[in-house]
Amino acid sequence: MKTMRIVQAFALASFLLQAPAALAQKVEPGAFNHDFLLTSVRVAGPLDTGNLDPASPAWRGKWAAAPVTRVNLMWKITANVNVEIFKLMGAGAARMLDVQSVNDGTDIAFRYSFADATQSDTIADVPLFHDAAALSVPFGVADSPFFTGCDAGPVQFDMIHMGNPCNDPTAFQCCPVGMLFWRADKGTPNAPGRTPATVPGPSESEVITGNSPGSVHEVAETDADIVHTWQSFAAKRWTVVVVRPIVSPPPLEPPEGATVICREGIVGTAPLPPGTLCTPVGNLPNLVPGATYQIVFANWDGGQQERNGHKFIGQWGDLVVR
C-alpha cells in the first residue's frame, strides 16, 4: 500500500512536471534538425545568482561540465536573403558565439562569449550604440527558419523594429517569442572619469516579447528580479552570463484590454470569452528539463553602428534541457 502510494505520488509528480512542458513546447531532441544543438546540462543547485562571475568558486565547476556550442552568426540581410547561402557560408561567418548552458531544475543559465574589437558600453552621443546580444525562444513552435511564429508575421528577427503593423492590435496574430536582450551599457559603471565605462560585474537584460510592445504581461517582478545578468570584456572578448527561472513567473490578472497570450496558442484581449481554455504564459517561455526548444541568438556590435534590425543573427538551433 505504501509502495502504491509512492508510485501514485511519483506518477502525479511526473504528470505535474510534464504538463507544463506539454502545454508549452515539448519536442524530442533532434526533431527540429536545426543549425546547432545546445545542451543545458543539469548541475547541482542552487545556482548562485548573487555572483555570476564564471571564475567564482560556485560557478567554475558548473561551467566546466557544460559543453561549448559554437553558433554562427551572419549579417541579417545576408541571412534573410537565402537560407542555403547562410548554410554554405555558416562556417566562415564573420561572427561566432560560444554558448554554454546549465540548469539546476529551478533556474537555467546561459553563458555566451564572442569577439568584439571595441568595447562599446557607453552612449556618448545620439547616433552611438552599445554592444548587445539576445537569445530568443518562441512561445510556440516557429514554422519558419528565419521568422518567428508564422510566415505572415516575420517580426522576430527584425527586433527591435517590430513597428508596423505590429503596433496594430489586429496584427497580433503570430506566435511571439520570449527574448532576453543584454546591453553592454547596462553593466557595472566604472569609477567616474575612468575608462572603460564599465567593469566586470552585474548587468541587466530586458525581458522582451517579440511581436509585442516589450513584455506583454504585467507581473509583480521587475526584469532585474527575474533575470540576472553579468558581463565582462577582456582580451577583446565579451562574456555574458544570463540566468532566468525555468518556469516564468505567473502574470498578474491582466487588466481589461490587455493582450493575453495563452499556452494553448490563443492570443486574445482580456477578458477572454467565458470558457476559453487559457493558461496565461508569463513573459518568458518555460524551459522545462526533459524537453527540447528552439533557440536563436543575435549580436549587435555598437562600434559598427549596429542596432535594432542592423545586426548579426543565427539560425534556429535546438536547446535540449537535461
Place this chain on the structure above:
Amino acid sequence: MAIIQKQVRMVFDLNKCIGCQTCTMACKTAYTDRMPGQLYMWWNNVESQPGRGYPRNYEKLGGGFDPKTGLVDIGSPLPSINADYGAPWEYNYGQVMPTEFPVAPTDPLLPVGTQVPPNPVAQLVPSPDPAGPNAYAMNWDEDVGKGTMPNAYYFYLPRICNHCTKPGCMAACPRQAPYKREEDGIVLIDQERCEGYRFCNVGCPYKKPFFNPDIKKSQKCIFCYPRLNPKTGADPKASFCFTQCVGRIRFLGFWKDPAVHADAQAFNARYNVNRLIDGSWVDGVNPNPAMGVALRLHPEWGTEPNLFYVPPLSPPQFNTANALTNMPRIPVGFLAGLFGDNAAQTVGQRTDRVKSILAILQAEFAKGEDASGLPVSPLVRILAARKEYGGPGESARLQPFQ
C-alpha cells in the same frame, strides 16, 4: 487606440514673431537646464527660415509616413549632438581667469606696471570652436536668410512638438513608450517604458524627441501638462512658452473630431485656434476652409501636426530699376514648400492657399480700426489680441480652459 476626448491645438502667428527666444528660454529654464544629458536639448526652438533648422537639415533627414504605404519611415539617420544639434559651449575660464597676472614686461603701448594675462593661452576660447566643423546651434542660421539686397528676406519659425494626431514617434517605437493623453491629445514619452532605442527620434520627421545619452531615454516637450492640469486645485495655465511670448504670437485651444464627437462643432467654435484654422472667424461659428489662415508645417510628412502657422507677410520686392513690385519678398513658392493644409494637397494647391492667405491678411488688416480703436476685422481682432484669456466675443489669444 483610445479615443482622444479633445485635441490640443496651437496657432503661431509668424507675422508677430521677433525671434527673441524668450519662449526658448522659458522652456529651457523650466525643463532642460539641469538634468544631465539635457543641455543640448531645445524642446522649444526658434530657427530662421530659410535655414537649416534644428537639428541641422532636419527637413531632409526623414521620418513620418510614406504616402503610398502608410508605413512610418524609420530610415532617418540620427543627428549628432556636436555636429547637428550643437553642443553647449564651454569656455576655458580656468586659463583666462587666474587670480594673479604677470606684469607686462616691455610693452611700450601699456602704462608701466600694467598687469596682463599670460599670452597666448589666456584668450577666451569657446569649445567647440565656432569656426570649426562641429560648430552648430539651435539657431545657427539666425538672420542669414536668402536673397540679395534689397530683396533679402528671412523670418523666424518657432517650433515645439506638434503633438500630432498621428505621431511618427508613436508609430515607430516598438515599446510603445510614446502615447497620446486621452484627455487632451498631448504626446508624452513614458519614461518607464522607454529603453532608449531611439526609434522615436527616427520616426518623428520634425526631430522633436531628444535622446538623453546620460539616462539612455528619449525625452520631449510635455506641453507643460502639469500647468494645464494642476493637481493642486490651482487655475490651469497655458504652457510657459505661450505665456512668456513677448510677441504674443501663440494661440492655444482645443479641437474635437466631428466624426467622433456630436458636440464638436459647437465646441470647436469656442476656440480662436479653430477659427484661425478652419476659417470660422468670418462669422464666428461656421467653418469656412477657404478662409482659414493657419497652415501646418510640412503636412506632407503625414503626421497631422496640431501646430499651425499663420504664414508671414513680407514687403514687396524691388525690381532691377529699384522700383517696388507687387511680389512679396518672401517667395510664395518657398512658403508653399513649408506650409500646407494636409498631406494630400499638391504643390499647386499649397501655393494657391498661401497666396490666398496672404491676400486675406492684407485685406483684413487694411480695414483698419473703428471709432473705439478696435480692429474692424474679426480676424485682426483675434490676431492682434493682447489678453491671455477672454470670454465669448472678446479677442482672446489664449482660450485653453473654457
